Amino acid sequence: xxxxxxxxYRKWIPVNSxxxxxxxxxxxxTGHATGSDxxxxxxxxxxxxxxxxxxNLRDQGEATEVENHMGGGDVLLTYFGRWKEWDERVRIxxxxxxxxxxxxxxxxxxxxxxxxxDTT
Numbered sequence: 001x002x003x004x005x006x007x008x009y010r011k012w013i014p015v016n017s018x019x020x021x022x023x024x025x026x027x028x029x030t031g032h033a034t035g036s037d038x039x040x041x042x043x044x045x046x047x048x049x050x051x052x053x054x055x056n057l058r059d060q061g062e063a064t065e066v067e068n069h070m071g072g073g074d075v076l077l078t079y080f081g082r083w084k085e086w087d088e089r090v091r092i093x094x095x096x097x098x099x100x101x102x103x104x105x106x107x108x109x110x111x112x113x114x115x116x117x118d119t120t
Contacts, residue, residue, distance in 0.1 A: 026078035033111035062086040
């Protein structure tokens with residue numbers, strides 16, 4: 001089973017010698033959807049799409065990468081938007097991933113579990 005945790009929280013992070021209580025967005029996935037190549041491929045597509053989008057935002061200077069790890073069946077993507085309007089773009093894509101993975105969970109509960117935490 002793949003276990004996915006999507007989190008939204010505030011964290012003090014120094015940027016350019018200044019600190020700020022940023023809204024941080026994270027997705028963590030562990031395990032494999034063993035027994036269903038279809039579900040495993042769907043989860044991988046969603047998470048690799050998220051990673052690509054976030055990397056593009058990072059490269060454009062709109063998001064800051066806190067953690068980016070993908071490999072060995074484990075994923076951890078943690079980012080925050082540099083300014084309010086950019087944070088909204090980051091949050092929206094995490095919300096889209098949440099909805100997509102929740103729909104997979106509803107259709108294939110034996111292969112994926114999704115939990116969400118929002119303390120912003």
